[in-house]
Amino acid sequence: MISEKTVEETICQLYKKAVIDLNDDVIKALENALENESDELAKLNIENILKNIKLAHENQIPMCQDTGLGIVFVKLGNVEVENLKTAIENGVKKASSQVPLRPNIVDPLTRENSGNNLGDKIPYINIELTDTDYLELTILPKGFGSENNNKLKMALPAEGEEGIKDFVVESVLQAGGKPCPPMVVGVGIGGTSDMAMKLAKEAMLDEIGTPNKDPKLAEMEKEILNRINSNGKGPMGLGGKTTALDVKIKTSATHTAGLPIGVCIQCWAHRHKTAILKDEN
Numbered sequence: 001m002i003s004e005k006t007v008e009e010t011i012c013q014l015y016k017k018a019v020i021d022l023n024d025d026v027i028k029a030l031e032n033a034l035e036n037e038s039d040e041l042a043k044l045n046i047e048n049i050l051k052n053i054k055l056a057h058e059n060q061i062p063m064c065q066d067t068g069l070g071i072v073f074v075k076l077g078n079v080e081v082e083n084l085k086t087a088i089e090n091g092v093k094k095a096s097s098q099v100p101l102r103p104n105i106v107d108p109l110t111r112e113n114s115g116n117n118l119g120d121k122i123p124y125i126n127i128e129l130t131d132t133d134y135l136e137l138t139i140l141p142k143g144f145g146s147e148n149n150n151k152l153k154m155a156l157p158a159e160g161e162e163g164i165k166d167f168v169v170e171s172v173l174q175a176g177g178k179p180c181p182p183m184v185v186g187v188g189i190g191g192t193s194d195m196a197m198k199l200a201k202e203a204m205l206d207e208i209g210t211p212n213k214d215p216k217l218a219e220m221e222k223e224i225l226n227r228i229n230s231n232g233k234g235p236m237g238l239g240g241k242t243t244a245l246d247v248k249i250k251t252s253a254t255h256t257a258g259l260p261i262g263v264c265i266q267c268w269a270h271r272h273k274t275a276i277l278k279d280e281n
Helices: 004-020 024-036 039-057 084-098 157-175 193-203 215-230
Strands: 069-078 124-129 135-141 151-155 183-193 245-253 259-264 273-278
Touching: 004 084, 004 273, 024 039, 024 245, 069 084, 135 193, 151 157, 151 193, 157 183, 157 215, 157 259, 183 193, 183 215, 193 245, 193 259, 215 245
Parallel strands: 069 124, 183 245
Antiparallel strands: 069 135, 135 273, 151 259, 183 259
């Protein structure tokens, strides 16, 4: 049995670490972008981002005032877990008061704020069943400066790979500086409309700078990234070589009549943390 208390405390600590300490792969990508830049304003923007990351770590405070909407990816293996949903919700609530997190969650119509980052169906919990002997929890705090620029297209199958690449590039470039680039771009292809968007979010969890294991998808990621960065929008949309740090793609089988394409955009503060829990007995 994995206890409710263990899950609650794990979610709280994951949320805290996610909003304060950026993962090494993202920091490395930003440092590489700085070395690659020749535009002085672009260099200044990346330098300030890296300085911000360092100060957040040193002072143990969130790196961005938007501490996001809590998205939790759960991989549930062959283990017994006590009150999983309640534990996750209480973990987010606990993090909201302890970190603290900005209260971001409101009713969509009345705009009434819950004050603790909980709400109807929020945090957004995604559960995948796996044949493992553990419970894996990943927290992805999603800021809405980037989330507001996501795109979905129910493309025709005839549009093919070129249509997919064109749509992703167009979506990112239309966003301009609004998502606080350099950004990470997740792409979901296939499934249904909702699956495509979920796949796009999951894709972003893969390590930045590491090519896709599927050679065909790796080539697509590389081409899309090059096309995005060759446009010159750059950090914060003010010019430069690095509009995106990476492009990540996940796919799913789909219906013969469809080609869903989801594009999920993430700001430079690409925050996520993962923990694995095993039976406590």
